[in-house]
Amino acid sequence: MNLPELFGENVFSEKVQKERLPKEVYKALRDTVESGKRLDTSIASAVAAAMKDWAVSKGATHYTHWFQPLTGLAAEKHDSFIEPDGDGVIMHLTGKSLIVGEPDASSFPSGGSRATYMARGYTAWDPTSPAFVKDGTLYIPTIFVSYTGETLDKKAPLLRSMNAVDRQAKRILKLFGIDCKKVSTTVGPEQEYFLIPEEEYLKRKDLRLCGRTLFGAPLARGQELEDHYFGAIKKKVGDFMRDLDEELWRCGILSKTKHNEVAPAQHEMAPVFTTSNVAVDGNMLTMEIMKSVAKKHGLVCLLHEKPFEGINGSGKHNNWSMSTDTGLNLLNPGDSPETNTLFKLVLAAVVKSVDDYQGILRASVASAGNDHRLGANEAPPAIISIYLGDQIGALVDCIVKGKNYVAQSSPQGSIGIPESPIFPKDATDRNRTSPFAFTGNKFEFRMLGSQANVADANIGLNTIIADAFMSFADELEGKKDIEKAANAIIARELKEHYRIIFNEDGYGPGWEGEAAKRGLLNNKTTADAIPVLYEDKNVEVFVKQGVYSRAEAVARADIRLENYTKIINIEALTMIEMAKRDVIPAVSDFIATLCQNLASKQAVMDGLPCGAEKELITKLSGLNDRTCAAVGKLECDLNKIDKNDVRNASQSMAHVIIPDMREIRNAVDEMEKLTSSDYWPYPTYFDILYGVN
């Protein structure tokens, strides 16, 4: 394999554009991509023609506008290139078809906003994210908006939030005498996933309908030996990973790192970071490709945040920073951060905005699936806090306490291992328990769920940082001594928002209490996390930065709650079906067998020991009754919920239905441990998690 040649083979990349487009068309397109210049329609026709020719040369027969509606998934509708020509057909893509599409929008969630505008939704080409060919189709990345320009997707607000950062960051940079054309936000999302045998997957209704197991007794051997993390990769998994990399590379995705994760059957892929919207598209595509490649290997890739209870779930670490087109990373502290006023100001903006808008960030990662991780003892807690590491932490402490910062002499040469004379020591130690950690020249937002569209978190991050930049720029512009004024802002803001900084163990037992004392938010469920998005302050920041209108902000919060309610409802119904139709009858059959065995033993000989049968019959009969009663309660509670009232419905789901489901699961998992494996209706955790060799 010639990797440099293979890489991006299926992408209408800058290189291909340069080769295939007339010079002036190429230049106009690059101007649009690099500085957001409007694209002329005549140019679009030329681009469309070249794009079509290129796609056809790659075997494409169809094209699709590829967009990200509020379902959280990517959507596509394929049209072929054919146009009648005499007796036959020609392959054709018009400029108009490249620029706009009109999918039937009426079936996508819009939180009521679309009803007002008669369901007309348009997709519009996003030339900043490259088109690509996959499975015989040309994919054209697009945004999805209503007739009146209201956004109906996750991409358009992401682009708006990136523009907000660009606008406000340039004002700050200008004050420091730095000129640049553009400031881009960058993202590198690390993706965790599970791989399980398809054969076992197909036998479990819960995995098929909900993406996670609703039942399952704990494994005898989970992750306690810690032998899976970074462990040797099994052949079948290795084959999958190799194919996955190849597919991703062909699609221009910079897949870089792969390894086994903490839980059995859990793995991770990390790409090299890129501009936020390209990274978001890349991650959506990565998730799809993971699923399809797994299928080719007789495997299923599970992206749910918590497919199995009792072992780690999957998340996504969102590495985030901002860079100028001239290559300056705004979060790079440089060699002497204490004198790097621009860095300190950017840091103060991050600290301020994360503290002021904890609620937005928490809500941005809230989902039914992620509720199983956040706050449970494996992922960062549901509390937002910032970890700065030793060096920057010490610097901030000095600023806040008004002390002089003395740079710690950076450790010379070696980490202290004589065998390794050249191993440099990192300036910051690792903290794996912080939800928002500074890692050298970027922040790592670790609360995202594995199946999330990372757009949500980045829309939030970009918007709030743009707002902090805006307030700093408003204050600084016109000041004579920028250094002095900036340092005053830095000290003031770091002092004011110091409570959000927490450099210790986020999983520790003391943190929740300490965080409560500091007045930090701790919204444990989606039903509790999302409603903060209705608060004036949180709506306003989106409106002020031009990311959402008031109506859009409210509609999106409604959709999130509605989606949460629907997911829990599906899980509850699936659980009822599995319990009633599979588990209860299976256990009853097993009890009947035990009874027959008991009766025949007693018939053969008086006084034969029958303790095992009697004990099992008694225990299982009790548990089966308990399951039956718990299912009855769940059905009854579900019926009481008015699903049209999403705000109340989501509360009931979180605080009534989920506890009901817990009770069913406890009883069923207990029965699984007592029931003969010949009778148990589903593959167990052992079958599923140790099924790949």
Ligand code: ADP
């Ligand atoms: P770590 O050791 O902290 O995991 P890596 O350098 O391995 O750091 O990076 C982890 C992820 O962070 C990768 O996806 C990487 O591309 C991404 N990353 C690195 N620098 C940046 C940046 N400036 N902006 C966004 N993401 C970045």
Ligand code: MG
């Ligand atoms: Mg990481």
